Structure formats: C-alpha cells, structure tokens
Amino acid sequence: MIQRIQTIFLFVVILLTGVLPFWVNLWSDANGNEIYADNEIMVSGLFYVSAVLAMIAILLFKNRKNQFVLNRLNMILNLFLLGFFVYRSLNLSGETSVSEKxxxxxxxxxxxxxxxxxxxxxKKDEDLVKSVDRLR
Known part of the structure; x- marks a missing residue:
C-alpha cells in the first residue's frame, strides 16, 4: 500500500535527487562560480534517473521484490554518482578546476x-507476509 513508511523514505529520495541538486551548489570553481546540477548534463541526468527510479519503486508497491531490486539499482546509481563527485574533487591538484566543495x-x-x-x-513487510502465509 502507498501509506507504508518506505513510501515516505522513497518520497524523500525523490525530493533529494529530483529537486535539491538544482537549488544547492555542488562545488565552486576557481573563479568563484557556483556549479549546480543543471550546469553539468551528466550529473543532472543521473539525478533525474535516480528520482525516476524512486518514483517507479513507489508505484511498484504491490510487488515488493521488484521494489527491493529497484531500490538496490538506485543505490548503485547513487554510489556511482558519489564516486564521480569524489573523483571530480580529488582528481585535479592545486585547485585549478574545483576550488570549493x-x-x-x-x-x-x-x-x-x-x-x-x-x-x-x-524486507520487514515481506517477512511479515511470509510468516502469515506460513500459518495458513
């Protein structure tokens, strides 16, 4: 059902990845220009894909196994995005490209x-359903 707690968590993920990166700066370059997600095509695309995956996971409330797998895929995507940010911030030395994180x-x-x-x-919901099926 849609009123479960995981829906709230997934809605927070939608807000975090779909809205927040475009209001909060990701980094500032050497000239002091603030870089947002909409300045980088790949970064904004990955944020949008993450938000769409969370929305699809909310809509898959009847199939908990697919919802679980989709969330794992979203975690991998966010780990990739985090790795990109770490690479971007540590790659160039001497603050030539990234001045402030x-x-x-x-x-x-x-x-x-x-x-x-x-x-x-x-997982907790799935275990509860399995335990009720076991009693029948």
Missing part, C-alpha cells in the same frame, strides 16, 4: 541512507 556533493550519501531504510521496511 559544496554541500550538494553529500546528496547521494543521504539518498543512499534513505534507500537503505526503505529496503529495510520492504
């Missing part, structure tokens, strides 16, 4: 945390 680089971390919480709730 923004709070937006932590968005994939928070997204992964909420996806793990959603998967725990989905």
């Amino acid at each position: 923004g709070i937006g680089m932590l968005i994939p971390v928070f997204s992964i945390v909420f996806l793990v919480l959603a998967n725990r709730a989905i």
Whole structure:
C-alpha cells in the first residue's frame, strides 16, 4: 500500500535527487562560480534517473521484490554518482578546476541512507507476509 513508511523514505529520495541538486551548489570553481546540477548534463541526468527510479519503486508497491531490486539499482546509481563527485574533487591538484566543495556533493550519501531504510521496511513487510502465509 502507498501509506507504508518506505513510501515516505522513497518520497524523500525523490525530493533529494529530483529537486535539491538544482537549488544547492555542488562545488565552486576557481573563479568563484557556483556549479549546480543543471550546469553539468551528466550529473543532472543521473539525478533525474535516480528520482525516476524512486518514483517507479513507489508505484511498484504491490510487488515488493521488484521494489527491493529497484531500490538496490538506485543505490548503485547513487554510489556511482558519489564516486564521480569524489573523483571530480580529488582528481585535479592545486585547485585549478574545483576550488570549493559544496554541500550538494553529500546528496547521494543521504539518498543512499534513505534507500537503505526503505529496503529495510520492504524486507520487514515481506517477512511479515511470509510468516502469515506460513500459518495458513
């Protein structure tokens, strides 16, 4: 059902990855220009794909196994995005390209945390259904 706690967690992931990266700067370059997600095509695309995966996971509330797998895929996507941010911030030395890291680089971390919480709730529901089926 849609009123379960994992729906709230997935809705928070949608807000984190679909809205927040476009309001919070990801980093500032050497000139002091703030870089947002809409300035980088690949980054904005990955954020949108993550938000769409979370929305599809909400709509798959009747099939908990597919919802669980889709959340795992979303976690892998966010880990890739986090790895890109770490690579981007540590690749160039001497602050030639990335001068200041923004709070937006932590968005994939928070997204992964909420996806793990959603998967725990989905697993708990699945175990409850299995235990009720066992009693019949």
